[in-house]
Amino acid sequence: MYSVSLRGVEKRYPGGGTEPVIALDDVDFAVEPGAFVAVVGPSGSGKSTLLNVLGLLDDPTAGERRLDGTDVTSLSVRERTAARKESIGFVFQDFHLLPTLTAVENVTLPTAFDPGDTDERAATLLDRFGLGDRLNHEPTELSGGQKQRVAIARSLINEPAVLLADEPTGNLDTETGESILAEFERVKQEGVAVIAVTHDPIVESFADRVVELRDGVLSPGADEEAPDPSVRGGP
Amino acid sequence: MTLGAWRSSVAMAARNLRRNRVRTVLAVLGVAIGVFAVATLGVFGNVLALGADDAIGDIGTQVVLSPNADAGVESLTDADVTAIRRAVGEPAVVPLRSDGAIVSGATDQQFATVYGVEQPGLAFTAADGALPERHRNGAIVGASVAESLGLAVGDRVEVAGAQTRVVAVLAESQTFSPVAPDDAVFLPKSAFTGTGYDQVLVVADSGTTARAAAESIRKSVNAREERVDVFELAAIVDEINEFFDLLGTFLLGLGGISLVVAGVSILNVMLMSTVERRQEIGVMRAVGVTRRDVLRVLLAEAGLIGAIGAVVGTALTVVVVAGLVVSTPAVDTEVVLDPSNGTYLALALTFGVGVGLVSGAYPAWKAANERPVEALRS
Numbered sequence: 001m002y003s004v005s006l007r008g009v010e011k012r013y014p015g016g017g018t019e020p021v022i023a024l025d026d027v028d029f030a031v032e033p034g035a036f037v038a039v040v041g042p043s044g045s046g047k048s049t050l051l052n053v054l055g056l057l058d059d060p061t062a063g064e065r066r067l068d069g070t071d072v073t074s075l076s077v078r079e080r081t082a083a084r085k086e087s088i089g090f091v092f093q094d095f096h097l098l099p100t101l102t103a104v105e106n107v108t109l110p111t112a113f114d115p116g117d118t119d120e121r122a123a124t125l126l127d128r129f130g131l132g133d134r135l136n137h138e139p140t141e142l143s144g145g146q147k148q149r150v151a152i153a154r155s156l157i158n159e160p161a162v163l164l165a166d167e168p169t170g171n172l173d174t175e176t177g178e179s180i181l182a183e184f185e186r187v188k189q190e191g192v193a194v195i196a197v198t199h200d201p202i203v204e205s206f207a208d209r210v211v212e213l214r215d216g217v218l219s220p221g222a223d224e225e226a227p228d229p230s231v232r233g234g235p
Numbered sequence: 236m237t238l239g240a241w242r243s244s245v246a247m248a249a250r251n252l253r254r255n256r257v258r259t260v261l262a263v264l265g266v267a268i269g270v271f272a273v274a275t276l277g278v279f280g281n282v283l284a285l286g287a288d289d290a291i292g293d294i295g296t297q298v299v300l301s302p303n304a305d306a307g308v309e310s311l312t313d314a315d316v317t318a319i320r321r322a323v324g325e326p327a328v329v330p331l332r333s334d335g336a337i338v339s340g341a342t343d344q345q346f347a348t349v350y351g352v353e354q355p356g357l358a359f360t361a362a363d364g365a366l367p368e369r370h371r372n373g374a375i376v377g378a379s380v381a382e383s384l385g386l387a388v389g390d391r392v393e394v395a396g397a398q399t400r401v402v403a404v405l406a407e408s409q410t411f412s413p414v415a416p417d418d419a420v421f422l423p424k425s426a427f428t429g430t431g432y433d434q435v436l437v438v439a440d441s442g443t444t445a446r447a448a449a450e451s452i453r454k455s456v457n458a459r460e461e462r463v464d465v466f467e468l469a470a471i472v473d474e475i476n477e478f479f480d481l482l483g484t485f486l487l488g489l490g491g492i493s494l495v496v497a498g499v500s501i502l503n504v505m506l507m508s509t510v511e512r513r514q515e516i517g518v519m520r521a522v523g524v525t526r527r528d529v530l531r532v533l534l535a536e537a538g539l540i541g542a543i544g545a546v547v548g549t550a551l552t553v554v555v556v557a558g559l560v561v562s563t564p565a566v567d568t569e570v571v572l573d574p575s576n577g578t579y580l581a582l583a584l585t586f587g588v589g590v591g592l593v594s595g596a597y598p599a600w601k602a603a604n605e606r607p608v609e610a611l612r613s
């Protein structure tokens with residue numbers, strides 16, 4: 001069973017003219033638990049759209065989407081929100097931490113309004129990412145790498161099946177970026193499928209597999225020796 | 236569960252408000268001024284009405300009946316009085332005979348109305364001496380007469396040439412009434428010859444009872460023939476009260492305008508802050524925070540602005556009203572401490588919070604319902 005999979009997914013936006021913009025064109029894509037897949041491609045190739053569709057932030061126009069074996073192609077807003085909280089972690093290029101919250105509070109944000117206390121788990125996660133002494137610091141008191149670690153801890157608070165990263169190293173220097181990627185390695189070892197959209201060649205070097213998006217069409221990366229059975233390009 | 240969610244929301248809202256202190260303080264100030272305006276104007280209007288009520292006293296609690304000369308009725312008979320008693324029920328009925336006479340004290344003399352009354356205790360109160368249950372001898376002197384003639388209980392007094400003693404001096408009348416007891420002397424009924432009465436006083440405990448009594452006299456005693464003239468002030472009191480109600484509403488309306496302005500300022504602040512925090516809200520939604528919880532946080536922010544502003548405005552009102560009482564001796568402390576003024580404070584407080592919630596509702600709803608994809612893109 002795949003952590004997340006797309007089959008024949010299309011995403012069209014109504015364009016300015018009569019022709020709709022095709023952001024994703026018959027994409028078949030699947031990631032198994034514990035795999036780290038990098039998605040590369042030029043700007044405007046549909047990478048963000050792919051990530052949004054995978055992350056249940058956007059619905060595909062056509063095709064089938066499965067999350068942890070469940071069909072999640074068309075869910076209501078409420079169900080999508082619940083599914084995101086349940087199974088998906090997000091890591092963004094700009095970290096996107098809430099400036100008013102401390103590190104621990106940022107990590108517990110997804111569960112902040114639910115009964116039960118997740119502070120302990122948040123502290124454990126932060127400790128694991130070497131931020132044990134920064135628990136009550138606000139984002140402004142943290143470095144870029146530390147912020148991204150807090151963001152990763154946040155994405156893991158609900159033990160997700162999939163971690164989606166949008167240019168996770170984009171705002172970090174090479175060394176910090178590599179340390180973040182090393183964290184991804186550890187995350188995937190816990191059976192989380194990690195999908196990173198990136199321009200950064202270092203990310204590609206850490207990934208188990210690289211796929212390329214070009215004009216909404218997905219194909220195995222150039223340096224891929226043989227097509228992975230789980231990844232099928234467009235017909 | 237909801238309680239916990241609210242607690243988290245309010246905590247998060249409080250921090251968000253602390254981010255842009257100046258803006259928050261200004262919005263709070265707006266509400267405070269609005270609440271202050273509503274509360275002070277409300278309380279002022281109420282104090283005015285209560286003060287007037289106090290001054291008018293029980294003007295509306297008496298009904299004065301007199302024979303209807305137009306219908307040829309010269310005086311009211313015992314049968315009339317019985318009919319009146321039957322008609323009014325509860326309120327006391329005090330028949331009066333009246334005449335004018337020279338009243339002389341030890342040194343001075345003056346002209347005064349002289350009433351013959353049997354049960355003065357039903358309609359009047361004594362400042363000095365005691366009113367007899369049945370007035371058999373002596374004179375009861377009105378406050379003004381007693382003052383100008385220097386009369387006190389036990390003094391000799393001459394009424395229309397007849398010597399008698401003062402048995403009681405009446406308290407100054409709070410009532411405006413054609414009977415004008417201040418300028419009158421009350422003698423026993425037996426001092427008058429004849430059988431009829433010139434006036435019948437109906438004394439009720441409230442304006443409502445008085446009005447009902449007057450109504451029932453018109454219906455029963457005057458049913459066949461207009462035997463009595465009914466003079467009642469309840470209707471005038473009603474009009475006065477209506478005027479003060481109108482004044483109160485008008486003042487509240489004035490205050491309400493400033494509260495609306497405060498609402499617009501909250502709306503503005505919340506719209507600005509949700510636009511600025513668009514991405515943050517998008518992130519919250521992306522990581523699985525529900526629309527309802529986002530809405531709750533934003534409503535809590537607007538509600539907090541409203542609540543803090545309302546508390547400040549109400550406190551300010553209390554201070555100002557207290558200052559008014561201290562600096563203006565004419566304002567009766569009792570009137571200001573009347574519980575009904577508390578209603579205006581509570582009303583203003585509620586409106587303050589309400590304005591916060593109502594003004595925050597649209598920005599909160601808008602922000603909570605934005606698609607996270609769009610919010611994150613910016």
